[in-house]
Amino acid sequence: MLLMDGLLNFSRSYLPDKRGGQMDAPLVLTSRIDPNEVDKEAHNIDVLFQYPLPFYEATLTYTHPKDIVKIMDTVSGRLGTPAQYEGMGFTHDTTDxxxxxxxSAYKTLGTMIEKMDAQLALARRIKAVDPQDVAERVIESHxxxxxxxxxxxxxxxxxxCTKCNAKYRRPPLRGTCPKCGGNIVLTVHEGSVKKYLETSLRIADEYNVRHYTKQRLELLELEMKSLFESDKVKQKGLADFM
Ligand SMILES: [Zn+2]
Known part of the structure; x- marks a missing residue:
């Protein structure tokens, strides 16, 4: 039944034409699975019921995984034998x-900031993780x-236009809506642009990220200041002169 679905209910024209649109699409149907032909990652799974002592000893000396793969009984070592289909071990049992x-925590945590703080808190707790590197990556990639x-x-x-909701590519010169005379407002607001600036700067400082990353943030801060803050009209407090 499931096989027929792939044959009857599928057409290439259903696939999105965006990047990644062909991902996971049933473009090739295989009638017989040969473990030798599946993704290489699957060959790296170890199928032992128990890890040997030399494995743990090797972790202490940071031995390259390639050097101890022989003692770890991975799927790759079983290819072409009946053992490629059966008798695979595991170390932790489960009832379900x-x-x-x-x-996932990604859904239970609310704001982006909360998610990031949780990720960094975890990074600080795990010995094998370098929190500075995590902070760096979050800043650089997000x-x-x-x-x-x-x-x-x-x-x-x-x-x-606030009245008739008409949209214009540029602000009309007359300053009001040419259609109805209503007020013209921005569609992207200062707040949404600056949203993560403060947090990024704080994280960059707290986790002492690379100078290059810090400077990229500082440049952005300057650009935003030049865009949002008028050089002529600037509110000053008394404290500015003290
Ligand atoms: Zn209008």
Whole structure:
């Protein structure tokens, strides 16, 4: 029945034409599975019921995994023999193969900041993890692209009429909606652009990330200041002169 579904209910025209659209799509149907032909990663699974002592000793000297693979009985060593299909061991028993968290922390934690703080708290607790590297990666792969992207979309944004909701690619010169005379407002706001700037700077400081990353953040901060803060009109407090 399931096989027929792949044959009857499928067409290439159903696939999204975006990047990754062909991922996991049933483009090839295999009638006989040869373990030799499945993904290489699957060959690296160890199928022992118990790890030998030399394995633990090797971890202490940071031995390269390749050097002890012979004593670990991986799937790759069983290919082409009947053992490739049966008698595979495991180290921890379970009563339910589907057991596990029903809801990931990614969903139970609310804001992006909470998620990141949780990730960093975990990084600090695990000895094998370098918290500075984690902070670095979060900034480089999430916060920086986000900040840069938002800054760009702020300067390329459309404006909107509050009365009739008409959108304009550029602010009309007359300052009001040409259709109904209503107020014209921005569609991207300062707050959403600066959203993660403070946090990024704090994390960069707390975890002492590379100078290069820090400077990229500082440059962004400067760019945002030049965009949002008027050089002429600047509110000053008394304290500024003391
Ligand atoms: Zn309008």
């Amino acid at each position: 193969i589907a057991a596990g968290p029903r809801n 916060f920086l692209p986000d900040l840069i992207g938002n800054l760009r979309s702020f300067s390329k944004q459309k404006v909107r």
